Amino acid sequence: MSGVVALDTFDPEGTQYMRQTFPDVIEPGHSSHSSWPEHAVGLFVAKSKVTADLIRQTKELKFIVRHGAGYDNIDAEACREKGVILCNLPGISALNVAEVALALVGACSKNLVEVSRQMRAGERLNKKFKSLYSATLLTEKTFGIIGGGRIGQLTAKKYIGAFDGKILMYDPYIPTDGTTPWSLIPHERVNSIEELAPRVDVLSLHVPLLPTTKDLITLPIMKSMKPTAILINVARGGVVNEEDLWSALRGGVIASAGVDAWVSEPPIKGVYGDVLELENLVMSPHIGGSPAEIQRATCISMVDHMKGMIDGKPPRDRVT
Known part of the structure; x- marks a missing residue:
């Protein structure tokens, strides 16, 4: 045997x-x-x-x-x-996770989920509707990458290719000696999340869940971000303090979030309640490795x- x-x-x-x-x-x-x-x-x-x-x-x-x-x-x-x-x-699964990140940021920036809901409800949308008026451009915006592994690299390339984005990257474990694939990706390295957060239009998370990354993103970090910023989590649920994120979305601290990774999976109504009804939350049930x-x-x-x-x-x- x-x-x-x-x-x-x-x-x-x-x-x-x-x-x-x-x-x-x-x-x-x-x-x-x-x-x-x-x-x-x-x-x-x-x-x-x-x-x-x-x-x-x-x-x-x-x-x-x-x-x-x-x-x-x-x-x-x-x-x-x-x-x-x-x-x-x-x-x-790195390529598909990067594609999910790209899909989530697109849906967040154009309020696609909320617009779809309103259309299905029979509402006649026009430019006066917040869901249309608050849609934002992504072209030439600044994308922050936390986690410079393979998924972070692929996601950065997609943000550049799709939106001609400017990339800021934070990962204290990635060498800066030009020996990694990052030497071929146009980007700026930053020294801390505190330095990164206020500068970005999109904050994209690509780190494993470890004791050092648990609750990496909290309400104080989100309060330092632009009110128009988008948070994308395709990493692990515990990397973001979820209660802080829901508070930030309800209070308009950031514009929206795309969440594929959850503390409790699968993310069901019985656990998350009215969080799943937030208009500025675009959700998927951890589909990075699903195909x-x-x-x-x-x-x-x-x-x-x-x-x-x-x-x-x-x-x-x-x-x-």
Whole structure:
């Protein structure tokens, strides 16, 4: 037995590849699935929580591969303490996440969701309607990128290509020696979020959720932004203090926000209530990795990562 367990369900074609590679893989519904800490050597994880307690209970676990770039649902420190190798899959969904950011900023700037709602309600719109009058141009505006990884890079390129935007970028971990792809992207580096926020027309977030990035954007930061500014979060929900964001949108502190990442997912009415009715909030339910082609490629890569480690090859995209 390979001892490989899939905690979650995955893309059908990718799952077929997983079964071909690991014929004895234990999937949801198997009688031994719930007892995986007793026998799992390798673990495939998407959305399931893998807590420190679960990791400490494991007897044979050596490898975890996270289906996607984020791994905040897995206790990385417990993996490190236990000697479990944790890998993620960065970059596969990056292009689609950048496209989602572009779509959200366009919808925010033109009030497309609210205009669509008003039209469906039978309202005869004209220039006197706030939803039309408050629409803004994006061409040649200033776009702030927080997080200079692959998604941040691709998003910056799209803002430049679509809107001829001026890019300001903040990421204290990206070298400034010209050795990264940023050397080919016209931009200005800034030294802090406090320096960045007041200067931008769009603030776009592209960082993982870590202790250092939790509540990175709070009400004081938003109050320092232009009242016409747009906030885009396609990263992780906890990067923005959500209560502060809802307060900022209700109070007109910023013009609008495009949110694809939520603290509570899926973002349902029972959790968020009338937040989902805010006219200046454009929403999507964390769709950055949703297209079938992305799901398929991610699952295949996940399987290849695990197969390589079990065969004794050095781990790729290692987190711990």
